[in-house]
Amino acid sequence: MxxxxxxxxxxxxxxxxxxxxxxxxxxxxxxxxxxxxxxxxxxxxxxxxxxxxxxxxxxxxxxxxxxxxxxxxxxxxxxxxxxxxxxxxxxxxxxxxxxxxPLVTKVHVEVAKLHREGYEFIMIGHKGHPEVEGTMGQLSEGIHLVEDVADVADVQVRQTEKLAVVTQTTLSVDDAAEILAAVKRRFPLVREQKQQDICYATQNRQDAVKLLAPKVDILIVVGSPTSSNSNRLRELAERLGTEAYMVDGPSDLKPQWFEGKRQVGLTAGASAPNILVEQVIERLRALGAVSVRHMPGVVETIEFPLPKGLKLG
Missing domain, CATH: 3.40.50.11270 (Rossmann fold)
Known part of the structure; x- marks a missing residue:
């Protein structure tokens, strides 16, 4: 076929x-x-x-x-x-x-501030990820990593009156909520951030996949294997029952994936450039795709300033 x-x-x-x-x-x-x-x-x-x-x-x-x-x-x-x-x-x-x-820096600043007030921390994140290493490395002690609900039971804290939770910014929103609920069950006094640590872009891309995945036969995520937020998009689609694959570029696409598939969803992780999306679209056209449609969604307008000393001219 x-x-x-x-x-x-x-x-x-x-x-x-x-x-x-x-x-x-x-x-x-x-x-x-x-x-x-x-x-x-x-x-x-x-x-x-x-x-x-x-x-x-x-x-x-x-x-x-x-x-x-x-x-x-x-x-x-x-x-x-x-x-x-x-x-x-x-x-x-x-x-x-x-x-x-800057959204990671915001977490670092909060950790430093609460540490000065005597807080210990539980961090929800993936061991070995550079963001997790950076955030945990803001302190020499008193910050405990949990990767899943089971880890919560093993956390050993010195006290529970001053305990705060922080989160890697690129996690699955749903997974993080499940782990946070387990943290709150075990430590009812734990302090949550006023605004969640998971970044707006991670949230928006996951929300878009939740809308798109049920409407297509297969979802392709453009992103590299090391990209946490890209991996979460693929996992989310699969959890919703949609066949999904992550590709670094058009050469990773396999024609057999698309046998019998009429509707193909396409997204990209927050670190994937648009040129790769365009190249994947061209490859899908070569495989027979007739039309390309944009799904309505959130328009992102956030911009962050550059550090001083990098102005050109």
Whole structure:
């Protein structure tokens, strides 16, 4: 059976968020102003295309600050860094530009403030993710990671009167709510943030998939394997009963996925550039897609300011 695609339906919103836009622009402006190489701690955002493009322009991505020569320009990735990394970078004398997403910085600021007031923390997030390492690394102790409901039962805190919960910004909204409910059952006095930590872009893209997935036969998510928010979109569609695949680009699409599929949904994680979406659409047209339709959705207008010292001209 050959693909029988009639229509591609595009989720709205999809693709780059304000924090990703800002992070990429910081690296590009640093390259334009100071010249190559510009060193970046960790992938600036979790997307292969973006990282390869910046490498070609002169960015060098490192994990260990010992790999950065003295006096070099260093950019912290959008995911944020620990206090230990900040101290080491300062001690090594780098010229530093911080591309941490302002919504991640907001979590860091809240952790520091409440820590001064004597709070301990439970963090809901994925172990090993750079954002989680950065947030937990704001403190030397007193912050406990839970990845799922089962982990909540194992948390050992020193006291329960001053306990706060924070969240990785790119989690599944539904999963985070389920884990938070378990935290509140075990620790009824736990302090929640006034505004949830999961970012607006993660929420909006998941809401769009909730609307789109039941209306299509298959959903394609454009995003790299390391992208947390992209993975959550694929998982969400599958949970809603829709066959879903995540692709880094058009070459990952397999014709057999589309056999007997008339309606194809298409979205992209917050770190995936629109050029990849366009390339995937072209590949779907080559597989027989007749039309492309935009689903109505939230229009995002948020912009974040750049750090001082990066104005051009």
């Amino acid at each position: 050959s693909p029988s695609i009639e229509e591609v339906v595009l989720a709205e919103p999809r693709g780059f968020c304000a924090g990703v836009d800002r992070a990429i622009e910081i690296v590009e402006r640093a390259l334009a102003k100071f010249g190559a190489p510009i060193y970046v701690r960790h992938e600036i955002v979790h997307n292969t295309y973006v990282v390869d493009d910046l490498k070609a322009k002169g960015a060098i991505f490192i994990e260990d600050l010992a790999d950065v020569p003295p006096g070099a320009t260093l950019v912290f990735s959008a995911h944020g860094v620990s206090q230990a990394v900040r101290r080491e970078a300062k001690e090594r004398g780098f010229s530093i530009f911080d591309a941490t997403c």
